[in-house]
Amino acid sequence: MASNRLACRDCHHIVEPDEDVCPHCGSNTLTEDWAGYVVITHPETSEIAEKMEVEEPGEYALKVR
């Protein structure tokens, strides 16, 4: 059975289930309780990235609880 991937509550990055801390911001507030997978490739031209205050390309969770 595959583990669910985790999302960081602080920066919304999606990380692998074996991570203890977010490799992007160093936060340990990782959660399985997230929804809305988005891939942001060009944050500077993306409305979603602007709303989420995302500045680097990557995989993100739209909603993190």
Ligand SMILES: [Zn+2]
């Ligand atoms: Zn993070």
